[in-house]
Amino acid sequence: MTTATEVSTKLAAPVPRGGIAQSVRDSLVVARRNLIRMMRIPEVVVFGLVQPIMFVVLFSYVFGGAIGVPGSSGPADSEVYREFLMAGIFAQTVTFATAGAGAGIADDMHKGLIDRFRSLPMSRGAVLTGRTLADLAQSALTLVVLALVALLIGWRAHNGVVDMLAGFGLLLLLGYAFSWIGALIGLTVRTPEAATSGGLIWLFPLTFVSIAFVPSSSMPTVLQHIAEWNPFSATVQATRELFGNLPAGYPVPDAWPMQHPVLASAIWSVLIIMFFRTLAVRKYRSATA
């Protein structure tokens, strides 16, 4: 058998520091790589902005007049709806980043980069964490631009800077949580194309069967329950409260997440991260292209 000294001379790479420090460093190295990519493919970021802006315009000016927000009344209705709508658009925008994470990781698998990473003495979760962190940065940038557009059409956060930042914080946390679902999808499907469509399809029912665009009171009972317990709704409701975007007489549904939306939103996001991160990292460890 080989002795210990022989072994140590055969190790070419430096001794990893191991643990969390290495994990963080490796994740940042990968995040940096993904950010460089994003800067070199600005189209992706730009298209990521076009869709939410289009939704703002469509919902505000096309559907807005037809959708009533309970608690409001009179001719100011469509302005009330615009404020009501924005939290939904913000939340939908960050969740759509999911598809990006999935497609990116599927592409890395397809091109053999995941094999390369897996053959390196790096932290096991770093490739996925790095990717999701880069997507978080992109979501933050998108939110800033979208908020500026929202300001132009009359949206305001009425409860001060702290609540406003808390609202955006919850939105980003939700986006981060969803990007782990995207990572898992990306590792599971075989091609980037499948990851893009597979990453988007389930987002439509998730974001529409919610309180994001219409109040749950307008839905059939079954959908109403689903919408009120939907993690996505919790974040939307929390954001609306923090931004002060609910009309004074708005009847908040009785469901627990709707009554405690900030807490519910945080719990949902943390649970999603814990669950899907575990699954995704496990999948990564045995990933085969």
Added chain:
Amino acid sequence: MPGAIYAEGLVKTFGKVRALDGVDLDVPEGTVLGLLGPNGAGKTTAVRVLTTLLRPDSGRAVVAGLDVLHKPNEVRRSIGLSGQFAAVDEYLTGRENLQMVGQLYQMSARAAKARAGELLERFNLAEAADRPSKTYSGGMRRRLDLAAALVVSPPVMFMDEPTTGLDPRNRQQLWEVIQELVAGGTTLLLTTQYLEEADHLAHDIAVIDHGRVIARGTSDELKAQTGGERVEVVVHDRQQLTPATEILNRFGRGETTVEQHTRKITVPVAGGAKLLAEVIRDLDAQGVEIDDIGLRRPTLDDVFISLTGHAAEAGPGENGNNGNGGPDAAKEMEAAL
């Protein structure tokens, strides 16, 4: 003591297919093993097991003195992998790619940067170093990929079909780089479906088919195993086949075959050029007029066909892809499935 790469009874099944069906390998330190086999033979699966990417169903593997199954992370510190297609980020520059890999090998940012510079020089990529690798040619991308595998000068290297899809000039260049590397003492396991490549680069060759090593030895040993050398004579006149055959029988070490219509006699021999001279003298003395005579050695192609019952390569035309061909890997996986 086991070699720098050692495997014993590796088995890996995908569904019903046994991609590896009890593979044993032993590569002494500082030597090159050519793992030779057709598409779907199990070459890539073997490399994936040895580089910690895939867990075998059973068997044992030791790389650089470390158990692959029990100490995968330590193994990763001692190996470099250049996979079947260039695994580089096309939106990153050559320099950024190498720096990233260096940092992920746990080098400091500064050390990784210095090392990237060195490798770019050595692999003749200095001029293109700060361009996204998307703009590189297939050969350049391959070199960058190989450089990435060498960032920490690992003692053990794995290359999975390193020259598939390259034109002859780039292949030649890459061969030179590989030879230099091996001269420096690196142990290398190289898979290839090009017999010429195994002949050229490898000290030992293991022929793999349907997940089993069906023959191993040096290139010369394998050729000898297939039948060694033989003398082929084409006589001018069909009438002379009989006297010529009688003469050749005296030198033969096995059965003489006679092809009437081509007037060709083939006989296995031992004794090389000296014997050939004697054959010519005797034929001449008997007045046998000959159109052609030669001493033929089997090529690795002959070896391969005689071992596997089928030809090795589909030909560069079919396999030659654009050099970053994901589809090729997929092909081998599918073939393995």
